[in-house]
Amino acid sequence: MQDEASSGYVPFPYTGDLLLFLKPQDPVLINWSIKLMQRDFQRKQRGLFTVAAPANQLLDELDERHRIEELYYSDGGVKTHRVAGSDIDDQVFHNLKDLFDSLLSDVPLDGRDRLQARALLQEAVELKAPGYQALDRVQKRFGLTTFQTSALFRQEVWYRHVRVDLFQPIDRSRPLRPEAQDVLQVYARWFQGSLV
Helix, strand or coil: CCCCCCCCCCCCCCCCCEEEEECCCCCEEEEEEEECCHHHHCCCEECCEECCCCCCCCCCCCCHHHHHHHHHHHHCCCEEEEEEHHHCCHHHHHHHHHHHHHHHCCCCCCHHHHHHHHHHHHHHHHCCCEHHHHHHHHHHHHCCCHHHHHHHHHHHHHCCCCCECCCCCCCCCCECCECCCCHHHHCHHHHCCCCC
């Protein structure tokens, strides 16, 4: 009986900023290396401070650790994307953070009531109704608190059951706008998993 060490197989974990697992039926792994700005991938970093490069080294040279990370993942068939916060539309960033935070809230609706509430919210979006009208209608119909109704709406948007324009502010005082651009299409390059 041959042990793992003598067969050349050595398991090793993949670690990084964010490892995405997409398409469970046909699994795709994607590594996101994340920085605040794209230029941060090209500077030698030491904590919060940028180290001056030697005279014979170009400032735009990709930091060796990023090259090693990309090579390490590519050996396992995993594509690495350098994702910078500055590449994300500010309004999309704020909306996604708000939507994500809503997932921690419990909304006491069973499946059938939730489907009815979803339909009311989607109808309000299609009519471009003010947010407060849509949320007040759902709140009264299902006996929810203001907080629960807001969380319900945001959860439905997060799970893409109700499609709104994430490039515009989403709040009670504004008309709800239908999705003009699909965020996943705008940032589709970050979700491509095949190696180049």
